[in-house]
Amino acid sequence: MSMKVTTRLFAVLALAVGPASAVVAQDAEAGAKVFKKCAACHAVGEGADHKVGPALNGIVGAPAGAIAGFRYSTAMVAAGEAGVIWDDATLAAFLTKPKDVVAKTKMSFPGLKKDEDLLNVIAYLKSFPDR
Template sequence: MIKPILSAAALLVALSAPAFAEGDADKGEKVFKKCKACHAVGEGAKNKVGPTLNGIIGAPAGANADFKYSDALMAKASEGLVWDDESMAAFLTKPKEFIDGTKMSFAGLRKEDDIANVIAYLETFPAE
């Protein structure tokens, strides 16, 4: 009887722990340099051509009230898109395929490691 209780407790702990990308945030900071022309992170970050990305991982799409998103992104947001690791990875791979009609002109990241690293880096910036 104790084993099922311990198994349930272990599962509960595992499910309640925050999910982090399996990337390297330090390497992600270097890859993020490709994003800096349009996006900002960190204390005092301001919207640029693209929205600030503080707190983006785990946030619903289109949540930055101070940024005017594309109609295409807002349509995805109305469908319930949340920027979890999986959706962010798909978007960073091929933004225009993931959201047809996005204003984001970036072609995407080719390397899976770069994507995982950028996501790990973004996870270090909580919402302000």
Template structure:
């Protein structure tokens, strides 16, 4: 290899190094990096007194006794379609995945004949003599949260109006409907 070839190779390497350094200098001139005074991100936690908090308060739910006054059993029949896959609403209807719900308002929890209830529901029935409107409301909102250990796989009804309509419908599914609460 002659000296001219070596000079060309050394010149090429030197030119690449100079170009790389030049591009770095020019990019620093064009793009100004901002270096934070304090590294990381600050997490701001709103205090209870802070009125600028974006988290709103949980709306107050009207008691079931007041919601039942305006509840519609017809609308409750529509909501009950979500339950029809597992429950029967007719008098003398057969148990399905869940027990029959005829005359459930005022009935002792975990007492429908011929249905195998979970131990959690049976224990709840031993402590509570009957399904009250308020208990049904809380149970329908979130069954697993109200009775821990129940085998009912339903997630619950989040809207208070839907729960009131369904309870009004369940109330009518009896020979003699339970009286409405007065409280």
């Protein structure tokens, strides 16, 4: 992970836990709007199917590349085998710039630019804990 991403991650996490958290608390409802940027490729919720990307039920806390029935890139499977777990920090980094976390991922997404959007979309994903 590059220094740049690490620094940004700390900023994001500081936002999540810092004294101003009342203002920038994770907001799943706002995250649902952000998820529209993901919805061309991902579904989530009851009965969600794989699309271009895997269905994202239960993704927070899961190892990378481990959702049954989806054909991942070998890079994503290798990331999971190397111990990448989708927690708040790794998700924030991946959704900021996917290739900084998994260099050869086939997720072609330019990345979310706003810390607020990152926090909120992660909160949204957390609201679907069950596979």
